[in-house]
Amino acid sequence: MGKQLKKMIAFIRGFINAKLGSKLSREKIEKIQQTRFNKLQREALSTSEFYSCYVNKPLDEYPVIRKAIHVENFNIINTAGLDKDTAFEIAIASEKSRDFTPDYKGFSVGLSSGTSGNRGLFVTSVEERAQWAGYIIGKLLPFRCGKHRVAFFLRANNNLYESSNGILLIFKFFDLIDGLNKNIKKLVKFNPTILIAPASVLLKIIEKKPKINPVKVIAIAEVLEASDKRLLESYFQQKIHQIYQCTEGFVAATCSEGNLHLNEDVLIIEKKWINQESGRFSPILTDLKRVTQPVIRYYLDDILIEDKAPCACGSNFTRLKAIEGRKDDIFYLRNNRNELIDVFPDFIRNSLIIVSAELIEYQVIQSEKNKLVIYILPFNEVIRKNISSALDELFNRLDVLIPQYEFDEFKVIDNGKKRRRVMRQIDG
């Protein structure tokens, strides 16, 4: 079979998968997961040195691994005989040159940014990428006569989305490194039907008020804060959709109702509970489709919040209330019994956004055990006082000792990195 044909079939398979998934019963979802996991064991894990000794065991007997272990064991996890150092060299060279076409023995190589400094390394085959792209497009594309024009703003493109180019859409990648003005000109000329960008970039785009009329707007790559969502929705006069996708897997996407659901037909997602009562958990991912570099029981440091209520769209995939961000961003503060208390990022965000309509930008960083650094724009006394008292109130309610606040002016740094409004810079 020709390479192009194989790619096309993989894309269509992914696309159909995505379209069918939302109709499945819970029982059927679990059955599909099991069948696909068995197939994965037979066809891929049996040829992985790291996993071959687990084959024929149930999933819960496989080790849960984190990014560091996944990277460390790259050579014996991957099934294509690829070498870690060579793969890193190629990925780093691509990042530097912004040319993401070079491959490694026909496989595409990408890096994932780490919050705690360690980088992830991910390789995929042409077919895996085509299937992945087909699945994403199937999840997100509204029906249209004629091809969609998809504008995609991203830090690095890793060839993933270009796999879909030409089949159902025309895809254009906008490199964030190029700066916004240049990109906006290109964007207006391209006139996208679908606009995909990180939330902070969408916000910058609407500041420029470009003449574009996308039928769908999708926020990716960072937490979409409720206030930003409202702003974007009122500008574009439509629901803002989200995909929650990282190099580790395509975890969730919004449905027709605008609610997030886990993609449980291509992933098995175990829940590591952080707080079951509030529905907060970190996902442990098993990708049922990746064979070049298996992702098995991979622990992601993100916090997701489950929503138990059924969704009007009818999907039986687990519904999420929100993606709260990296677990690294939980603040740990002490109470007067010297116990550490979790302060979730949305507590901080919710306290700040109600302070004043004048507050344009902020970032709160736990820099020491007992200290928060708070960057604000505009930087004035009234807002400072209001924030201090809102945070005092929050910490009193949580029964934690009030930390020291240090205020400074918020400065916009546009380095293409993910924007995190709530950040912890000390170890838990």
Ligand SMILES: [Zn+2]
């Ligand atoms: Zn739904």
